[in-house]
Amino acid sequence: MRKRTYSCGLDAAVDIVGGKWKALILWALHHEPRRFGELKRSVPGISEKMLIQMLREMEAHGLVHREVYHQVPPKVEYSLTEFGQSLNTALIPLGVWGEENMRAIEAIPRD
Structure with missing residues (x-):
């Protein structure tokens, strides 16, 4: 597998968290x-x-940990890894910005 090269930190972060979900x-x-x-x-x-699909990708990227409990009925829990927690912390200011600007963002005409 070929290693990805990024032009800046934002490029790398968006690659990991890209998409809506x-x-x-x-x-x-x-x-x-x-x-x-x-x-x-x-x-x-x-x-x-x-x-x-998203959980599988996030697990493969080291953001999410999947814990399988061998019991009846089967139980699976998902949690954030330290890597995932650090990304979540970085996203908090973006969420605050979105809250502060939600009306302006909602007013933007869409295709």
Whole structure:
């Protein structure tokens, strides 16, 4: 596999968190581990298929830890790794900016 080269730190960060869902999943896992169903309810509008895909990618990138408990019924919990927590911390100011500017952002005409 070829190593990716980035032009700046923002390029690298956007590559990891790119897309709509990953930041929302990171935020949903901010305080505590969650089971799949809890995550699905915490991220409105995400399909089951997309949530599975995003969790797999985030696990492969080292952002999310998947803990499987061998019990009946089966239990799986997702939590943030230290790497994922650090990214979540970096996203907090962006969320604050979004809250402060939500009306202006909502007023932008869309295609």
